[in-house]
Amino acid sequence: MDGLADKRLLLGITGGIAAYKAAELARLLAKRGAQVRVVMTQAACRFIAPATLQALSGKPVLTDLWDERADGGMAHIELTREADAVLIAPASADFISKLATGAADDLLSALCLARACPLLIAPAMNRQMWHNPATQRNAALLVQDGIILLGPASGEQACGEEGMGRMLEAEALADELEGFFQPKPLSGARVLVTAGPTFEAIDPVRGITNPSSGKMGYAVARAAWEAGAEVTLVSGPTCLAPPPHARLIRVTGAREMLEAVNGALDGADIFIGVAAVADYHPLHPNEQKIKKGEGTLTLELAPNPDILAAVAGRPNPPFCVGFAAESENLYQFAELKRQRKKLPLLAANRVQDALGGNESELVLFDDAGAHPLPRAAKIVLARQLIRHLAGLYRPDPAAGRGTPD
Secondary structure: OOOOOOOEEEEEEOOOHHHHHHHHHHHHHHHOOOEEEEEEOOOHHHOOOHHHHHHHHOOOOEOOOOOOOOHHHOHHHHHHHOOOEEEEEEEOHHHHHHHHHOOOOOHHHHHHHOOOOOEEEEEOOOHHHHHOHHHHHHHHHHHHOOOEEOOOEEEEOOOOOEEEEEOOOHHHHHHHHHHHHOOOOOOOOEEEEEEOEOOEEEEOOEEEOOOOOOHHHHHHHHHHHHOOOEEEEEEOOOOOOOOOOOEEEEOOOHHHHHHHHHHHOOOOOEEEEOOEOOOEEEOOOOOOOOOOOOOOOOOOEEEOOOHHHHHHOOOOOOEEEEEEEEOOOHHHHHHHHHHHOOOOEEEEEEHHHHOOOOEEEEEEEEOOEEEEEEEEEHHHHHHHHHHHHHHHHOOEOOOEOOOOO
16 A cells, blocks of 8 residues: 555646656656556647657557547547546646536546546646636636645746746655555544654754654654644754645754644644654753863753653643664563553664664554564555554454554
8 A cells, every 4th residue: 555556547748838747757656656648638749749758658648539549439438447546737727727617628628527536636837827816716616526736836937937836846746646545544633743853952053963864753744644634743953855734843952842742732633752852951051162172071961851751641642652763672672661651552663773764664562562564665664653553543343453554
């Protein structure tokens, strides 16, 4: 259930300069395991050649409603019967208008009208065209009809202007599609996630921190959104782009993180503490840069608050999930930590496997025992963790206790 393996996607391309992004999108979708079939409007062929998309998808590109290569000569019927979803990227203002009115005067608009699968569109146009009341009415009508809009984004446009109307980048669209196909066991739940390191200042230019990249926490936030949750992410300093659908709260130190968590906890159903919080902070940080000397420097350290314990120890706590990184005796130390903090679920890994990389291994600990997850990309592990969590948070009596796939 990870990635786009074996998903059959129909990629529609309409006329607009953003059509060049469709080539990279087709490549990414195929790289993630999808079977991609491309349909182009005549206007799209003015911006990018069908041969390019044929080479990237490995299948003939269709542009004509009367193409006789389709079974029974009815491409507008047969194409969507074989597809898991249709994605139009870019979707021009003109094509959005066609969808809103039910026009079907070319192959792409006809197959959208006759489709038997979900339809997602990625709008792309000049900012004035996007904000035009007619376009806004059409977009609202598409949402009302169950069509999913991906974007647009704001930024510099080909015409030289800047504003809303840019098509989402290819990688963002591929991520959106992956999220669309994930199960939604946390639909309606509100999830609060902490991620990244904390930085405890010694002086204005130095501090105590750790090498946590934040990748696991960001992957967990993304996986929770994919599972249907409303996500708030409290993040220490990282260089990562946040999940686009999460509410992001940036913090620096552990005490600031605790304050942010306390402020976001109201209404939270699930708390997942992934952040690698520093255990101590300098008791008397210098306001000015400490000058280098020949002697030793002594720092007096005070303990930082235990954020996970503070949340789990509330009178009516949310469902709490902890993380532990151990350098030895992982099973023993992780289970002791889970019991000490009274957590229903704890995920643990070895420090050597966890920090900085794009892959890791996890062991999930709950009341039923230990559940090892083999080495995989962090987003794959995050999805397995969320599915296991969902089984504990919302147990299905017919399926038994939640277990990782």
